[in-house]
Amino acid sequence: MRKHNLQRIFEPRSVAVIGASDRSNSVGYHALHNLLEAGFSGSIFPVNRNHKELLGQRCYASIADISSPIDLVVMAIPAASIPEVMQRCVEAQVGGVLVISAGFGEVGPLGKQLQDEIVALARQAGIPLVGPNCLGIIRPKVGLNASFARSAVRDGRVALVSQSGAFCTALLDAAYSGGRGFSAVASLGATADVGFGEVLDYLSFDPQTQSILLYIEGVVDARAFLSGLRAAARLKPVIVIKPGRHAAGRRAAVTHTGGHAGSDEAFNAALDRAGVVRVNTVNQLLAAANSLSSGIRVRGSRLAIITNGGGPGVMAADHATEQDLPLAELQAETLAQLAKVLPQHWSPTNPIDLLGDADSKRYEQSLKIVLQDSEVDGALVLLSPQGMTDPSACAEGVIVAAQQSRKPVLACWMGLDQVAQGRQLLSKAGIPSFNSPEGGVDGFAYIAAHQRNQEKLMQAPPPLSERAQVDLAEARRVLQEVLDQQCTVLDSVQARAVLEAFRIPVSQCINCTSSEQVQDAAQRLGLPVVLKINSPDITYKSEVGGVRLNVHDMTSLPTLYHEMMAAVKARSPQAQIHGITVERMELRPHAREVMVAIERDPVFGPIIRIGTGGTSMDIYTDSKVALPPLNVFLCEDLIQRTQVERALQRHRHLPEADRAALVEVLKRVSEMACELPELERLVINPLLVDERGVIAVDAWIALSATPVSAAPYSHMAIHPYPQGLASTIFTKDSREFTLRPIRPEDALIEQRFVDNLSAESRYFRFMYGMGQISRAMVARFTQIDYDREMALVVVAADGKPEASMKAVARYVASPESGSCEFALAVADEMQRQGLGLQLMQRLIALAQQRGFSEMRGEVLAQNHKMLRLCRRLGFELKRDPLDGELIQLKRSLTLETS
Structure with a gap:
């Protein structure tokens, strides 16, 4: 394979700065000054028609006047001038372009038009374009600082990729003050051409980069983003911070980047499948980088806490609960061994309090015993500098014990001066060290989350089940019939037909348009029955008087039919009514009501949702989402993250529900999301789940009004296994x-x-x-x-x-x-x-x-x-x-x- 097309951007041999200036308050000045200050060893070409020389360098009136090949062009000129200059870059066959200037898509339609023009020129010529509206590119190992950042940047092993220049400058300043460095820094701005996917693809094979930090405000191309993210995460830890977890923040992010506003749930689901870790604050970002860059890995999430003070141990335990990290249940043998090395009045619980006079030997012996417990996946060791404590010696004891186990050990030496040497010893030994108990718990949580998400990354579900093939042709026929009628919503009968085509069990249903037909249908199905209004325009039937449950009296059916029709027409006069369906009343006393749905995210496409069903669906907002395609592993993971997990279990009078049947429904719904790109939304509610299996007693389907692409699976963020x-x-x-x-x-x-x-x-x-x-x-x-x-x-x-x-x-x-x-x-x-x-x-x-x-x-x-x-x-x-x-x-x- 040839060299990556971004190599001439990240490792150029020559750089031209268009808009270079001698005005110290200008972007052009800082872009040129930073190149010179960073010690760039290649050729530097300032371009400004008003100068013969700038900062000791010969200045050129135009890029056309430079006779040498140019790998990277940095533009710091007004947006309106850039299309003309971009054409000259095309003629000069430059290797890449970095547009620092603002004034494009973020300012409105005219700016977006300018942006589209320069991107079209770049793509036609095969020139990668970074930006516009970005801070720049920094590559310390080659002395490249093609940015207007004021902070110096040390060489390091962590790459930073960000849409926000302001976030970059703040983190660079904090990192430099803390002695941290970066292998590369890329501020991508609007990601109009070069996006996260391409940069991640480059960094995933960069030998100097051991881990990657991402700051993301919006995603333009979900498929390219996830493709690059998943490729990088397979090779090295990737940590993501994304603002806009709430509606106000998402609106601000869209305004800033000009991207699309997808849901935060969908973004989290995408990260889960990409094998990466998400954090919410800068402190968490640094904690995650500290943990994951150490190279330690974990097989589970059960944490043991060892401390020489009760207060810090309680703080750590509380935070572990908040992070959904289970504290390890120590085995009896472990407690017995600990009792031999700890004072008589120790408390045999987790956290394990070594007491305030704990010395190096007590730390070493206790940690060694705890790590041998098969119920423990990792340990967090806390120390507060009490009067009898030697922090450095205790650190050495922890190091000895940690080196004899493959399980992860993290440390929190609380304080400043007294514990500084101990922290240095721990860090030198490869043990991540934190300033607070909460930080240490977060560090372990990120290692555990990374492991869980790496398992999800490994999943490659097929597009269709290998067992019990679905009738895809029948499902597509039903959808096309609806679309041919200029409709986008299926009625109850049509929705059930689609479910049946995908082998999802549904309750028997007969549509009726007269009271006589209702009685005939009830006779055929057998009492008791359920009556439901059949309308593609009514989602919540019970709210308009469109449901009658558990009807036992055959003679009451005509009256109920007319009452329902009148009630629905009065409350929803504009709704199309296709009739009233008669369904067998499903008498399943042990059934749990579950909701399963497909929704369409504007960025990541179809997502699968599961949660509490029935009329409680809107009360208990405990539903969770995942990106299709799904297999058994991913379906199980999705169920476990909701209250449905507890509901399926055996209770006093309830036998355990058929979990495998629910998993099979989720797989079938995933298949629908993959194979039917027309689906805008599907809601199965309620889906009854009990010891006998599952049955869907109601469903609602809406279709997209816009034509779908003919390319298979182009509507999905993750391509299924072909x-x-x-x-x-x-x-x-x-x-x-x-x-x-x-x-x-x-x-x-x-x-x-x-x-x-x-x-x-x-x-x-x-x-x-x-x-x-x-x-x-x-x-x-x-x-x-x-x-x-x-x-x-x-x-x-x-x-x-x-x-x-x-x-x-x-x-x-x-x-x-x-x-x-x-x-x-x-x-x-x-x-x-x-x-x-x-x-x-x-x-x-x-x-x-x-x-x-x-x-x-x-x-x-x-x-x-x-x-x-x-x-x-x-x-x-x-x-x-x-x-x-x-x-x-x-x-x-x-x-x-x-």
Whole structure:
């Protein structure tokens, strides 16, 4: 693969500053001054027609006057002048543009028009554009400070990416004062062209960046954002801070960035699936960075607290409860061992109070015992500098105990001068140290949250269940019938038909338009029955007198029919009434009422909601959401986060409800969200769940009035696993194999595949000598988004043990729009068997379906077998003008596959 297109922005060899100035209060002055002060070793070209020299540097009247190649252009000129200058940058073939100037989309339609104009110029020329309205880019290791920030920036291992320049400057100042540094700082402003996705993609492979901090005010392209975020989070910890948790803050963020106002619930659900951690304050951001950058990981969330003072221990325990962190229940054996090393009057509880005279030995022995308890996932050790306490010695005791266990240990040495040396010892030993008990609890909470979300990141649900296939054609027929009638809301009968098509159990229902039909329907179904108004315009039927429950008297049905019709027409005179449905009264005394819904977020598309159902739905606001697609693991996680979890459990007179049946409904609803992009909203309420299973007794569906894209799953933020792409292929010697998209669980066979390649095959694939493939690379290769990247593998035929991978081909979307880059590797023993040809033909066909116009690649000149294959596939071959050992490959995807 070629170098990332942002490399010339983050690691330029030359920078031009357009709008450079000698006025110390101007942005142009600070942009040039910062470049010089940071010690940038490349060429610096100030551009200002009014000066011959600026800050000791030769000044140019125009970028066209600079004869040398320009990697990065920094613009600090009025917005109205930028389109003309952007055209000159295109003509000069610059590597990237950074627009610091404001006055674009954030100021209204005219500004948005200017913004669209410069973005169109940049994209047409393949020039990445950062901004506008941003602070700039800082890369300390190369001496690059292309910003107007006043703070110096130390080199470090944490990258900061932010939409807010003000947030950047505040954090940079605090970090410098606290001795912290950054591997890179990117203020993206309006993200009109280069967004979070591209920057995260670059940073995920940056060897200097160990963790990433994000400040986000709004997301423009949810698919690109999540794709980049998930790719980065697979390789290194990512911590997100986002304002706008409430409506007023969201409105301010939209005004600032010009983005879209999605719900905070949906944003949280997206982060859950991305494997990252969200924080709400700057202090929490630093605490999370402190914890996650240490590299320690946890398998659970049960915390043990050890302290030499009761007060701090209680504070930590209270905060753990507020953070939904369970305190570990210490086993009897652990308590017995602690009793041998602690004073007689200690209290055998968690928090474990070592008492005020605790010394180094007591800390070491107690922590060692606690960490051996299988009920403990991690420990927070607190110390207050009391009269008999030696903070430094106690820190050494903690370090000794922590080094003998793989479980995470965090520390809080409270105070300042007396504990400073102890904190230094802990930090040097890799033990995260905090100033307060709450900070320590937060630190552990972030490690636990990161682990939980990493598990969610690993999930790759298929688009449709492998069991009990749904009748997708019937569901689409019903929706199209409604749309053909110029309607966007389904009535009760139509909604139930869609649920039935997806194999969701529904109560039997007959629509009636006369009192006689009502009696006939009740006779067929059997008493007791339920009468409900059938109208696409009425969501809450009981509020307009449109429901009669538990009707036992056949003779009362005509009267009830006429009463309901009159009541509904009086209260909702404009509503279309399709009749009254007669339904069997579901007599399920042990049933719990649950609500399951699909909603459409303006940023992240469809989301799945579950919560308390029935008439209590609007009273108990304990519902939670998740982004589809869902599998069993994700459905279970969603249920566990609501009060539904407790309701399903066995109670005094209630048997345990059928949890698996509810999970199956959530999976089916997820399938509906994936396969029916027309769905604007679905509400199943109530869904009755008991020991006998589930049954939906009412449903409401609304459709989008705008046409949906023909591209599969384009309405979703996360592309589901493309289940339907598996096929059987044969080698030239008639051996049978399966060709399918790669899965996250293929990590082991992917590692074996690469490790077993010969040195020559490995060199031809990666273009450099390498040892064993790292876990990070395995994760990168196997956990893909199936949208901007596709990987096809050849494995043992279905039904046979998949002991090995025989070949793999992949494409990755190029930063320039419309093209993708490919790579292919075939096991040495399987070469010359036709696998490479079949893989590439399928990959090219998928890239065409995805809408790419061109496929590119690079092959070593001595890789003759690969070059022959590429010629056969219709690629144009051209020797790289900068590297004679490389052959550049290019194939138009608008042609028929050869």
